[in-house]
Amino acid sequence: MSRSTKKGPHVDEKLYRKVERQVESGRKVPIKTWARDCTIVPEFVGMTFQVHNGRAFNEVFCTEDMVGHKLGEFSPTRVFRGHTNKKEGLSS
Amino acid sequence: MPRIAGVDIPEKKKILYSLQYIHGIGPKVAADILAKTGIDPNRRASELDDQELSSINSTIDTGFVVEGALRRQVQQDIQRLKDIRCLRGDRHRKGLPVRGQRTRTNARTRKGRKKTVAGKKGVKG
Numbered sequence: 001m002s003r004s005t006k007k008g009p010h011v012d013e014k015l016y017r018k019v020e021r022q023v024e025s026g027r028k029v030p031i032k033t034w035a036r037d038c039t040i041v042p043e044f045v046g047m048t049f050q051v052h053n054g055r056a057f058n059e060v061f062c063t064e065d066m067v068g069h070k071l072g073e074f075s076p077t078r079v080f081r082g083h084t085n086k087k088e089g090l091s092s
Numbered sequence: 093m094p095r096i097a098g099v100d101i102p103e104k105k106k107i108l109y110s111l112q113y114i115h116g117i118g119p120k121v122a123a124d125i126l127a128k129t130g131i132d133p134n135r136r137a138s139e140l141d142d143q144e145l146s147s148i149n150s151t152i153d154t155g156f157v158v159e160g161a162l163r164r165q166v167q168q169d170i171q172r173l174k175d176i177r178c179l180r181g182d183r184h185r186k187g188l189p190v191r192g193q194r195t196r197t198n199a200r201t202r203k204g205r206k207k208t209v210a211g212k213k214g215v216k217g
Binding site for chain 1: 177
């Protein structure tokens with residue numbers, strides 16, 4: 001079920017304020033964040049975030065196409081290294 | 093044979109159902125089109141005259157995306173997801189279910205036919 005339109009998109013407030021401050025003072029450093037559930041709003045376009053995936057921060061550069069997606073969608077939390085190969089012993 | 097929205101030529105069936113042979117037209121849209129043009133849904137496709145067919149054609153042209161255009165649109169939407177390298181795009185690329193379904197079992201529609209692996213499921217390889 002999709003989110004109620006009444007509420008508008010979920011945007012992490014702290015992060016939003018940080019973005020505003022950066023826009024005011026001219027763009028500069030990427031913003032580290034844990035707010036994976038934060039929707040990318042048009043104001044974020046052109047900003048770079050470092051989105052935590054539980055282990056490390058992945059750089060995410062926001063483009064216009066990404067508006068409406070969540071930050072977490074761009075920072076995968078799982079690593080798939082292929083299945084084990086029984087014949088050659090443990091993982092190949 | 094009547095010809096609607098390009099190449100589609102369903103006949104003999106009631107027009108309500110023959111319209112559904114067009115990609116992008118299901119029960120809902122077929123009924124909507126007939127209501128808009130004022131054609132009785134119970135009539136056979138072959139019974140319609142040229143004028144009625146052209147009125148169906150023009151309603152489809154103006155209000156609905158069907159066939160090639162629709163397929164292209166879907167393809168573009170998927171391509172967009174792939175291009176921005178988000179999770180959903182990744183799942184499309186890997187041919188796995190996109191909407192969070194389990195993949196330990198099932199998911200055969202996306203993954204295709206079973207590839208049996210020796211040594212799995214207790215059968216020592």
